[in-house]
Amino acid sequence: MRAAVVSSFGGPEAVEIVEVASPEPGARQVRIKVSAAGLNPVDAGVRAGGFGGAGKRLGLGWDVAGVVDAVGVASGWSVGDEVVALAYGTAKPLGTHADQVVVDAGAVAVAPRSVDAVHAASLPLNALTAAQALDGLGLEPGRSLLVTGAAGAVGGYAVQLAARLGVHVTALAREGDEELVRSLGADRFVSGGVAPVSVDAVLDAAILGEDALEWVRDGGAFMGVIPGANPVSVRGVRTGAVEVAADGARLSELVALVDEGALTTRVAETYALDEVVKAHARLAEGGLRGRLVLVP
Ligand SMILES: NC(=O)c1ccc[n+]([C@@H]2O[C@H](COP(=O)([O-])OP(=O)(O)OC[C@H]3O[C@@H](n4cnc5c(N)ncnc54)[C@H](OP(=O)(O)O)[C@@H]3O)[C@@H](O)[C@H]2O)c1
Numbered sequence: 001m002r003a004a005v006v007s008s009f010g011g012p013e014a015v016e017i018v019e020v021a022s023p024e025p026g027a028r029q030v031r032i033k034v035s036a037a038g039l040n041p042v043d044a045g046v047r048a049g050g051f052g053g054a055g056k057r058l059g060l061g062w063d064v065a066g067v068v069d070a071v072g073v074a075s076g077w078s079v080g081d082e083v084v085a086l087a088y089g090t091a092k093p094l095g096t097h098a099d100q101v102v103v104d105a106g107a108v109a110v111a112p113r114s115v116d117a118v119h120a121a122s123l124p125l126n127a128l129t130a131a132q133a134l135d136g137l138g139l140e141p142g143r144s145l146l147v148t149g150a151a152g153a154v155g156g157y158a159v160q161l162a163a164r165l166g167v168h169v170t171a172l173a174r175e176g177d178e179e180l181v182r183s184l185g186a187d188r189f190v191s192g193g194v195a196p197v198s199v200d201a202v203l204d205a206a207i208l209g210e211d212a213l214e215w216v217r218d219g220g221a222f223m224g225v226i227p228g229a230n231p232v233s234v235r236g237v238r239t240g241a242v243e244v245a246a247d248g249a250r251l252s253e254l255v256a257l258v259d260e261g262a263l264t265t266r267v268a269e270t271y272a273l274d275e276v277v278k279a280h281a282r283l284a285e286g287g288l289r290g291r292l293v294l295v296p
Pocket of ligand 1: 227242
């Protein structure tokens with residue numbers, strides 16, 4: 001089968017398609033025939049060496065939608081099941097940017113019925129990250145939250161999930177994104193160099209760091225998206241960063257929200273797997289609204 005890998009770090013052209021043997025699922029694992037796989041900022045980070053692993057061949061891709069085509073013992077899944085999953089890891093030998101991928105059974109959920117595989121493949125990493133970040137903030141209904149990067153993949157899901165919890169969301173995004181983030185459930189929109197006002201918490205998906213921390217009231221909470229790179233706590237603000245965890249049960253809940261129309265999957269463009277270098281180059285240009293998705 002084909003797989004996108006990086007053997008020496010660099011720009012988009014560092015990504016190669018190689019032929020490898022089909023991976024076999026072990027106990028409590030499944031193999032998924034990939035129908036579609038999201039391309040995320042973390043893949044660009046791995047490609048560029050931001051997560052280490054020099055000297056190893058690293059597989060790319062975390063998000064997958066596809067069909068189970070082999071199962072290990074006690075996987076709980078059957079060949080033919082249509083699924084989505086998160087293939088966690090910055091230093092894995094093979095990822096979801098491939099014809100097939102093996103994942104732990106506990107990372108898998110039944111695919112949404114209401115969207116196609118391309119849209120479903122944009123869900124796992126970023127919806128789980130948004131949900132787990134909100135869990136970490138633990139906001140009660142009626143509390144206020146600033147989401148930075150609210151038009152992005154993590155930020156957009158966070159706006160929808162927080163609004164659904166009854167949290168008042170202020171969305172910080174680019175000038176042209178007001179309509180989008182309001183449609184996702186934001187009460188207030190801010191952009192550019194607006195003077196901070198006080199919110200109970202910030203989810204900092206745009207990685208503004210100390211600038212975002214300024215918005216949090218004394219004793220509030222700050223949740224970043226880069227573990228180990230939080231701004232230093234001030235004024236009693238609790239600071240932390242989400243590190244996404246594979247969780248098939250939680251992913252099932254998010255799939256249900258997609259099927260209810262409560263969570264919106266957004267796809268910018270699709271690329272054939274063989275065009276993976278072009279897709280990385282497009283991601284590097286920035287300014288995307290919606291995910292890039294690879295189709296084998
Ligand atoms: N810790 C974890 O487990 C985890 C999991 C998933 C993602 N992440 C990280 O989370 C971050 C966000 O990921 P993503 O997939 O949501 O990225 P994304 O889709 O590119 O979204 C980022 C958004 O922030 C916007 N933005 C950046 N700077 C801004 C500013 N100063 N003002 C207003 N908007 C601004 C971007 O706009 P432009 O496109 O116009 O710049 C974009 O809309 C990435 O660094 C990713 O690696 C971490």
